[in-house]
Amino acid sequence: MPATNSSTSPAAGTVRFATLGPSGTNHELITRRYLASQGIDDFEIKLILSFKDAITMLLEDAVDYVMQCAVHPETPQTLGENFRSVFAIDCFISDSQELAVLSRRDVQRPESIGVLLPANEKYTDLSRWKQVVSYSSLPLINEALLVGEIDSGLVYRAYADKHPEVLRVDEVIGSPDDVWIVYGRKRAFKEKLIGFGDGAFLDDVRVRLTERAAARSRAAVHID
Known part of the structure; x- marks a missing residue:
């Protein structure tokens, strides 16, 4: 169930998120709010019914990031079962729908x-x-x-x-003020405490999009 801000399939510059669906959830609302706060206009949001599916998509490179509320019932499983391969790279506080x-x-x-x-x-x-x-x-x-x-x-x-x-x-x-977690595949923590606004997420986005563009370039050369 994709919710996209792009009229075409994901390009090298498209930031791909997975979060809880169906359409209309707080997870979708907050993901859109977060992307706007980061100045990201080219994105795709894939709505899932289980965060286990979202993590599988993340590990298979079907999405770049996963958004999850810290109090969601699956959060302990998301963090505990995947701590060697999936990392919290950003978090923030936001209200949501009443x-x-x-x-x-x-x-x-x-x-x-x-x-x-x-x-x-x-x-x-x-x-x-x-x-x-x-x-x-x-x-x-x-x-x-x-x-x-x-x-x-x-x-x-x-x-x-x-x-x-x-x-x-x-x-x-x-509307409670909840904590929200952004997951990625590369560890952001490097010895010192990371807070919202430190730029860890955007740094990761730049790396991810650069790697994807390079991979597509190599693939095009190989085809030629």
């Missing part, structure tokens, strides 16, 4: 709720529902809510505005 507990208008006393667990389990008192169902992303919770698979969902507040005939707002949670 969260809320939404319920179906045709359900007076909701008994089930969809939640991104364990990341969002403390945002509200889940003991109010008889059944708590775990999902891998908020758009998937919203889809389940709209078709009646669950009565309530801890999702983006904006969904109620998009579907006012179906959904009501039961509780406004707000």
